[in-house]
Amino acid sequence: MGFPGRQASVQSLVNDHYEALYRYAYRLSGRATDAEDLVQETFCKAQEKLSQLREPERAKAWLFSILRNGYLHRLRASQHPRMLTLEEIHDFPEPAENLPEVEPEKLQQALNELPEVFRTPVIMFYFEEFSYRDIAEQMEVPIGTVMSRLARAKAFLRDRLFPPAPVAAESRGRTSHGL
């Protein structure tokens, strides 16, 4: 038989969060198969360690944290050689005023080029469901570090995804930081 109450809780976690987790996993890993594996691993681990979830309202952050740890574990095991160093990128031109929509595939290509420490906060930021504090806790870094990494990652994405305006706008100070 097992534990019907606990089983129901895991099932409700799946019902409530599997889509968000899948999107997060996909954006992190860049591949559908890896994303599905990560989500499966995450829920299996959640089922195993459900008693550790003291605050049900923190379930989503908890699941995201499990998923990210699983992803980092895979990343270390696979020794991916990719990623550019953001130090190579400096100034970003201002985008055109009428901004086009971003193609999700191009977004993914750009995300794939980001080192994980930049990719994770920017994904969580654009999911719009996590505060800076949440992201900082997930990554176990100070909020200041999260803000800094976010600024650089956003600048990188802007550079990759939005065509520059024909005439460079006045520098805002926010866009010229070396990453």
Added chain:
Amino acid sequence: MDCKTARQMLDFARPRRPELETADLEALESHLADCPECGPLAQTERQIDSRLSRAMQTLPIPEDLHNRLLTKLETERRSRNWKRRRWLALPAAAAALLLATWLGLNWFAKPSHISVDELADVDYGKLINPRPEMVEDYFRARGIVTVAPANANYAFFSECYVESLEGKRIAKLVFTDGKSSARVYILPTKDFDVAEAARNQPMDGSGWKAKIWFDPSGKYGYLVIYLGEGEPLKVFPPTSPQLGI
């Protein structure tokens, strides 16, 4: 609010998840509405964020992923329960073994059943008007093929027994005249070196004497232990082939 403060606060004024106090948020929005530099800047930032956010979240969910996840979880749960039961089974098996051992020991420690009939039948070899063939039948019925001494004086015959010597079952006859007695052990020569026994061992002691006789074929030796004082019981005639005294 000045422009520097407004730009610092802009990051915290996320449209769907503002992380500013209401008063600060209102002050920022007021500044953005009035400032010709910060207003367009914030608008562009928010447009970019909006588009990136939309693209980030635009991702089809694989068909049937939900069901696959639930199936996987159920499989994992059963597997884990089975493993848990397997680990529990080990001490349970050990406990069962201990219990079985304890029960077994208790069972064997109980006083054994006594079959009176069996004892009477096996141990009490009383024969009426005995003859050699009757003695042989008695032992054959108990799984011992033997040849009873044909020339023994069965007038003195008392009873016969199955004995164990060196792990072998042998026939024993008891003769008596009421004063003295003689035990006759029928020893197959293929199993016992009967002659060697007579050569290398004393054939008398306190209250007993021994002689060895043979059947005519030489296949059996009859070790006779005479008990009692005085003349040995005349079980065998003096002319029989013998060893010993």
